[in-house]
Amino acid sequence: xxPRARGTRAALHVRDLLDRRGVxxxxxxxxxxxxxGILVELQEKCGAITNGTAFYNAVTEREATGGSTGIGAGIxxxxxxxxxxxxxxxxxxxxxxxxxxxxxxxQPVDLIFLLALPPAAQSEQVQLLARLVNLxxxxxxxxxxxxxxxxxxxxAAIAQAEKDCFA
Numbered sequence: 001x002x003p004r005a006r007g008t009r010a011a012l013h014v015r016d017l018l019d020r021r022g023v024x025x026x027x028x029x030x031x032x033x034x035x036x037g038i039l040v041e042l043q044e045k046c047g048a049i050t051n052g053t054a055f056y057n058a059v060t061e062r063e064a065t066g067g068s069t070g071i072g073a074g075i076x077x078x079x080x081x082x083x084x085x086x087x088x089x090x091x092x093x094x095x096x097x098x099x100x101x102x103x104x105x106x107q108p109v110d111l112i113f114l115l116a117l118p119p120a121a122q123s124e125q126v127q128l129l130a131r132l133v134n135l136x137x138x139x140x141x142x143x144x145x146x147x148x149x150x151x152x153x154x155x156a157a158i159a160q161a162e163k164d165c166f167a
Contacts, residue, residue: 088118
């Protein structure tokens with residue numbers, strides 16, 4: 001095994017941040033605010049978020065003032081860095097009925113990933129968002145995620161795509 005150079009950090013992998021308890025499939029959720037609330041609760045169950053209220057407020061403020069996190073093709077990537085986050089975490093939900101998320105392409109979203117990071121994790125935020133965008137640009141992957149009938153299948157699809165894309 002090759003040692004890392006002093007001062008460098010190991011790459012964060014999307015698959016390592018997804019806990020099966022943080023995935024909800026084919027949910028019936030009526031509003032984007034409710035989706036965010038449920039995703040925050042999932043992150044709390046996984047242990048990434050220690051103060052759900054503070055993080056929820058940060059992510060909803062980010063949505064309101066930082067522009068839509070709807071990236072197009074029915075996908076949204078809400079995210080925030082906040083002191084209520086103990087460690088990087090990722091939660092995901094697929095929706096039965098897509099919701100308006102203010103995406104630039106005008107398409108409603110049905111595939112949402114919530115990225116939670118501690119305040120000092122700016123470089124990790126950029127790295128993980130870039131990885132997610134690259135992965136979710138693969139229509140085969142997003143189709144598989146939308147079809148997933150189990151949390152394990154959802155996570156396995158992401159792990160395989162990440163391995164293929166970034167190996």
